[in-house]
Amino acid sequence: xxxxxxxxxxxxxxxxxxxxxxxxxxxxxxxxxxxxxxxxxxxxxxxxxxxxxxxxxxxxxxxxxxxxxxxxxxxxxxxxxxxxxxxxxxxxxxxxxxxxxxxxxxxxxxxxxxxxxxxxxxxxxxxxxxxxxxxxxxxxxxxxxxxxxxxxxxxxxxxxxxxxxxxxxxxxxxxxxxxxxxxxxxxxxxxxxxxxxxxxxxxxxxxxxxxxxxxxxxxxxxxxxxxxxxxxxxxxxxxxxxxxxxxxxxxxxxx
Amino acid sequence: xxxxxxxxxxxxxxxxxxxxxxxxxxxxxxxxxxxxxxxxxxxxxxxxxxxxxxxxxxxxxxxxxxxxxxxxxxxxxxxxxxxxxxxxxxxxxxxxxxxxxxxxxxxxxxxxxxxxxxxxxxxxxxxxxxxxxxxxxxxxxxxxxxxxxxxxxxxxxxxxxxxxxxxxxxxxxxxxxxxxxxxxxxxxxxxxxxxxxxxxxxxxxxxxxxxxxxxxxxxxxxxxxxxxxxxxxxxxxxxxxxxxxxxxxxxxxxxxxxxxxxxxxxxxxxxxxxxxxxxxxxxxxxxxxxxxxxxxxxxxxxxxxxxxxxxxxxxxxxxxxxxxxxxxxxxxxxxxxxxxxxxxxxxxxxxxxxxxxxxxxxxxxxxxxxxxxxxxxxxxxxxxxxxxxxxxxxxxx
Numbered sequence: 085x086x087x088x089x090x091x092x093x094x095x096x097x098x099x100x101x102x103x104x105x106x107x108x109x110x111x112x113x114x115x116x117x118x119x120x121x122x123x124x125x126x127x128x129x130x131x132x133x134x135x136x137x138x139x140x141x142x143x144x145x146x147x148x149x150x151x152x153x154x155x156x157x158x159x160x161x162x163x164x165x166x167x168x169x170x171x172x173x174x175x176x177x178x179x180x181x182x183x184x185x186x187x188x189x190x191x192x193x194x195x196x197x198x199x200x201x202x203x204x205x206x207x208x209x210x211x212x213x214x215x216x217x218x219x220x221x222x223x224x225x226x227x228x229x230x231x232x233x234x235x236x237x238x239x240x241x242x243x244x245x246x247x248x249x250x251x252x253x254x255x256x257x258x259x260x261x262x263x264x265x266x267x268x269x270x271x272x273x274x275x276x277x278x279x280x281x282x283x284x285x286x287x288x289x290x291x292x293x294x295x296x297x298x299x300x301x302x303x304x305x306x307x308x309x310x311x312x313x314x315x316x317x318x319x320x321x322x323x324x325x326x327x328x329x330x331x332x333x334x335x336x337x338x339x
Numbered sequence: 340x341x342x343x344x345x346x347x348x349x350x351x352x353x354x355x356x357x358x359x360x361x362x363x364x365x366x367x368x369x370x371x372x373x374x375x376x377x378x379x380x381x382x383x384x385x386x387x388x389x390x391x392x393x394x395x396x397x398x399x400x401x402x403x404x405x406x407x408x409x410x411x412x413x414x415x416x417x418x419x420x421x422x423x424x425x426x427x428x429x430x431x432x433x434x435x436x437x438x439x440x441x442x443x444x445x446x447x448x449x450x451x452x453x454x455x456x457x458x459x460x461x462x463x464x465x466x467x468x469x470x471x472x473x474x475x476x477x478x479x480x481x482x483x484x485x486x487x488x489x490x491x492x493x494x495x496x497x498x499x500x501x502x503x504x505x506x507x508x509x510x511x512x513x514x515x516x517x518x519x520x521x522x523x524x525x526x527x528x529x530x531x532x533x534x535x536x537x538x539x540x541x542x543x544x545x546x547x548x549x550x551x552x553x554x555x556x557x558x559x560x561x562x563x564x565x566x567x568x569x570x571x572x573x574x575x576x577x578x579x580x581x582x583x584x585x586x587x588x589x590x591x592x593x594x595x596x597x598x599x600x601x602x603x604x605x606x607x608x609x610x611x612x613x614x615x616x617x618x619x620x621x622x623x624x625x626x627x628x629x630x631x632x633x634x635x636x637x638x639x640x641x642x643x644x645x646x647x648x649x650x651x652x653x654x655x656x657x658x659x660x661x662x663x664x665x666x667x668x669x670x671x672x673x674x675x676x677x678x679x680x681x682x683x684x685x686x687x688x689x690x691x692x693x694x695x696x697x698x699x700x701x702x703x704x705x706x707x708x709x710x711x712x713x714x715x716x717x718x719x720x721x722x723x724x725x726x727x728x729x730x731x732x733x734x735x736x
């Protein structure tokens with residue numbers, strides 16, 4: 085069997101193992117992912133819908149709840165991937181040390197899980213969006229390709245973070261904090277206006293979320309120019325290249 | 340087949356947390372300032388159908404070599420070439436997840452260790468059969484004993500024949516019957532053409548199954564050749580291994596003792612590794628600060644788990660010292676054969692009056708000296724003590 089196909093098969097089995105460990109002994113098992121994510125989406129939508137209505141935030145042609153739905157559908161799987169991915173090597177250190185498959189294969193576990201989560205959550209979300217008449221029927225299916233692309237984009241930096249997590253023992257608390265900064269500087273729950281819009285431009289995920297909404301939501305117009313995405317993209321590619329250059333030589337002995 | 344040429348491996352360490360951060364932020368371009376050469380210009384070739392045993396003191400580079408050859412660890416310079424499928428057996432049982440059943444662990448770990456899905460499906464039955472754990476397939480691993488986990492690990496790692504097999508301290512696991520099965524499996528792999536490298540402290544067993552043995556010392560190959568000669572070389576290295584000096588302590592907060600030094604030696608050389616049965620001398624040098632009417636000098640040896648292996652004193656041996664004047668220096672030696680099992684030990688001592696330290700204690704020190712005991716030429720035995728047993732028999736027809 086081709087080595088790449090064999091590795092892909094092993095990767096899918098590692099993903100299954102990871103779920104088996106996460107939900108070992110749980111009655112609902114993997115269903116928890118759907119329950120957790122949907123609960124979060126509905127709580128955010130309810131709270132911010134009430135707040136928005138009370139404070140008369142800028143008006144839009146868009147249904148506000150659809151706006152939040154699409155934002156959270158984008159954000160939640162990516163945040164999970166970021167947080168899980170940082171500790172994936174340290175958590176599987178004993179397995180990695182005995183494996184001839186290499187470190188990189190393990191890094192793809194959170195990526196595949198992100199795609200699965202994204203797909204699972206998207207079904208009820210798209211049903212709701214279709215029901216309220218906000219779904220962009222012509223393009224919404226492209227959102228799956230979009231998530232693959234954004235996942236790959238984050239993998240550029242995740243391969244670095246997962247490795248330095250070995251060296252610095254545990255950077256998960258910092259990454260959780262950092263993900264909160266990313267979240268609140270991204271217009272997931274609010275419209276990008278005024279000073280917030282200025283801040284939003286510096287978020288490396290701003291153009292991806294803008295494009296994602298454009299694909300998913302009917303009548304959504306792009307809020308940010310594409311070229312501002314090129315700076316973080318180049319920056320992430322440089323981080324990836326530097327990670328591949330010398331870091332493994334130092335890091336792997338500390339695993 | 341494995342061919343290693345001028346392979347050098349250095350470990351990079353850090354003097355402070357700031358160095359770690361700097362290394363992380365500079366993508367490893369600025370490494371830590373601590374560096375240790377674990378392997379130095381190693382040249383090695385292992386051919387199909389050959390078992391190579393590697394021996395050496397702790398820190399000699401044995402495990403590092405296995406890690407580099409298995410691809411887990413990177414190396415700085417040199418090259419190595421390997422042909423064929425590779426499997427490494429390191430710390431059996433580690434890597435299994437306690438929450439998953441034996442069968443699930445075999446499935447998931449097997450795939451990571453290089454088996455294909457089909458192979459695992461076909462081999463699962465024989466893996467459990469070989470390990471004698473067929474009745475425990477569906478039991479979570481947290482309910483396995485350590486020995487059961489080791490057996491399962493070994494059975495999984497050797498379920499089919501790899502072209503190259505690297506073994507680190509997992510030569511003989513489980514009970515005597517399982518050990519026999521394990522050794523037979525190594526022999527079978529060898530006959531079928533596997534190249535096998537084994538690192539072990541079990542010198543006799545290694546000598547028995549190896550075609551060739553390599554002695555590593557401070558990251559370099561000191562000897563490569565016949566197992567019997569390799570053992571001789573290793574024993575010589577241990578014999579040559581002497582401390583720079585004995586343990587000394589001055590300015591002790593004791594009314595009676597000003598200073599002391601303590602030395603553990605054999606053949607007039609201070610050492611940290613001894614062979615089982617080797618006659619050693621434990622020498623004390625004690626300077627008295629105030630007059631002591633009756634002095635008992637005692638020592639105790641504890642094993643790595645902190646269990647007392649042996650202890651005695653000059654009172655029990657009826658060699659007590661009387662009426663010592665202030666300013667006097669005593670030199671006192673205990674001479675005894677190291678008749679204890681192989682392993683790591685530490686030595687402490689006590690200076691007191693009478694039978695034990697509860698009456699009047701002048702000085703008590705634990706963990707003063709660390710040392711190791713190696714089996715060397717002594718036959719394998721069980722238990723914490725070594726009895727130099729000899730056999731005698733008659734046969735009447």
